[in-house]
Amino acid sequence: MVALAIGMIALAPLTAHAAPSRGHAYVWANQPSAPLNTPYTPSGYYSRNSTGAANSVVRTGTGQYTVRMPRLGLLGGTVHVTAYGATSHSCNVASWYPVGDRLDVHVRCFTPSGYRADTRFTASFVNTSSLGGRFGYVWADRPTAGSYTSASTYQFNSSGAANTITRGGVGQYTVRFPNIGSAAGHVQATAYGDVQARCKVANWYPSGSAQLVNVRCFTLSGALRDTRFTLTYTRGTSILRTAPAAYAWANQPTSGSYTPATAYQYNSAGYTNRITRHGVGVYRVWTPGMPLGYGDVQVTAYGSDSRHCKVDYWTPSTGIQVRCYTASGAPADTYYDVSFAR
Template sequence: MKPLKWSALALLVGSVVGCGVPEGEEAESVELGEQQSEIARGTAVPNGTYPWAVSLHTGATPSTGNVRCSGSHIAPGWVLTAQHCFDSNLDGVISASEFSANEIWASLDRTRISDTSRGQVIQGAQVFLNNTNDLALLRLASPSSAPIVQLANTIPAVNAAVTPAGWGLVNNSGTVPDNLQQGQFRVTGSNALDLFYTNVNTEEMCGGDSGGPVFTQVGGVVQVVAAHTNSPAGCGVNTGNATGSRVDVALPWIRSIIPAAYGFVWADQPSTAAYTPSSYYSHNSTGGTNTITRTAVGSYRVEMPGLGQSNGNVQVTAYGGTANRCKVSSWGPSGTALHVYIACYTAAGAAADSYFVAQYYRAGAGNPQQGAYLWANQPSTASYTPSRYYSYNSRGGTNTVTRTGVGAYQANLPGFTTIGGNVQVTAYGYGSHHCKVASWGTNIVYVRCFDAAGNPADTYWTLRYTDRHVANSGQRGAYAWLSDATSPTSTPSSWYQWHSLGSTLTASRSGTGSYTMHIPGIAAYNRTSAMVTAYGYTNTYCNVSSWFSNSSGGTDVNVQCRDATGGPADSLFTMSYITNL
């Protein structure tokens, strides 16, 4: 990659330049001008389109005045952009004359920079330079609720259509648009690090477009294939190739900087005031030691050091041979730690001390598998977009929830195209309600919730969906949907089971409502966790009664399902198993 050098004169006369804004020139040459229809000579993006696109600014606190570069929101609080936006000569060092992370402000979820009625402006906190490709990752000072975009793991073919977008200059006079611009380009080729593309009409990338997304759109799913880095002749109309740094070759680096974060516990001392759970069945991806505090009868606080952010997803199940049910009451950061509050009840709805399993998961960037989660926080609303702080969709779609009746909901997860996967659902809040998976398809999950008596009831809930992976960073484990509740033995559908070592799970029934899921080749004693959710439209519920290493070197997960009164009852269910082996 040729070093990119900046000067105001070069921009004005259309010499060969990159696409950042010149250092030291922002105040003089860059002003928010009237809305333009160019990128240059491109198209103004309709308001609300590409809400994951980011404009990067320098200046007073907080600033949206001086456009420095463009970028993409790829994980909550993380922006992918160009390295030369911070390290102008690409020498791997950010000097005093260059821009540090905290001199940059990110404007997110704003098609028009001046539209303060929506979106956020968040200061940068830390920057990571790729040093091989012209890419950088900007960590923001706080997570953003803006949608994220999917990252491609392949590059488009020659002549394929790609769309660059950004807030770069729209002419050689230094005019910056208020509105996000896009252009029509086609791929002309690539090398080991870069993607090359040229304009279809008269569009051209300009200063300030650096780091902006170059993306494809197939079936409504947007994938960023490159971050724009250089244009052949400034804002002039030409037939030369523009250049973008390939995202697919940088995915291992991106994932190493922004990995999935997760933690889980098996709470095995229900009446103890405070304790450290067994390390065999407790884990924290940051290396911290999880602890559990009993705050009242049936009420617990799980503390996970290092995981404190206002996002992610929590799933909970009761454990053991009782008819108790457990749910998540709330979760959130306390300093750098995550606090998860759990409430457990008898089948009749009375608070009760109980064993339980709790899992927390926060997705990383560039996850190649399908995955989503959400917190359904408006139980009586007909249709809504749940809180984006607690919502994730690996395809970049916006999850929504529709209420179809009392206690009946439909979670819409746009962008997914593969049948199968695994779904876990947990009721949320301080009442004794419980929720389950009713059914799911390619991109829709049906949820049913009930009160303690088994009647349909509106309530909050959380949902987690994974496909060909489980809720940890190493993608190690297994899942299955028990699709036969009455046969002595069965093999779950291959569409709805997965094993990280490629083995096949089987199931057995030992009595009414009593099942064992057999997971070959994975032992149960090294930081493992099992989660279960009942499946179907009735008011049955299921718990994990135990899991242990079997005589064949695998793991058996025992599940007990019950009716509304707490009596044994046959039921379908979904099970997810995590291991760190």
């Protein structure tokens, strides 16, 4: 067996990469109508891979994309996706899995009417095993089950405990993160599958030592529906466990300008974030000290109705602009959660 192993090593190509590792990656997919099946490399300012490799994006059909993340080809982790731009389109993570030492993340994007649509989007991935702090994620993969423990490969809890999911009704779920409960922090949710659905955060709060996060999922027309989703909870770090980072819970949807609640906002540079409203459903999130000429932004709507939100753009001079809509695509004021990471 040793001789065979030595022989295999001798035959390995000089360009072979090390075994895939845990890590993180993100992209801004900024070429929505790229030629079919032709990979492109997103701007390095808005694309990162913790292994140092370059990510790429392939358009495989109308509203269908594959994000390729080299050297991160392990089973597990979690993914979030947010549609980008001034339209009312939305995007889901359809699936993710390793292809050799590469991780392929499949994304689907839709109009409010349910048609697949070419659009820009952001996507983030993390696979971690580092304990400590308050951080957890799940892939909720059994949408009609009453209560279950999410698949161990696709869940994480920084206390080492196992997370569980309970269905309270059609499209209504509670995710329980043991031992990391706090009346604080940040949540992101993304619908999963090649399905016409959106998911959002209804609320989150501590229950004893556990953190409970309630999720609502809807059809694109706004009716509650059972569907799979991904969910991340964090406190005092980004959804990728990286820095610099900032997040905020935007809980005053009709205020002209305000400071989000201290417990539900974070800025790794030590500054205070602010939010201004620039029209119905149009908001700017100011995150002083953050390098907004780079990085990744994820947005999820908050509340029990079917309104949804997305990132319009982000720049150092304008902050992060967020747009929110009714299910039918009309601009709408609503609560949301916004996250920046680099």
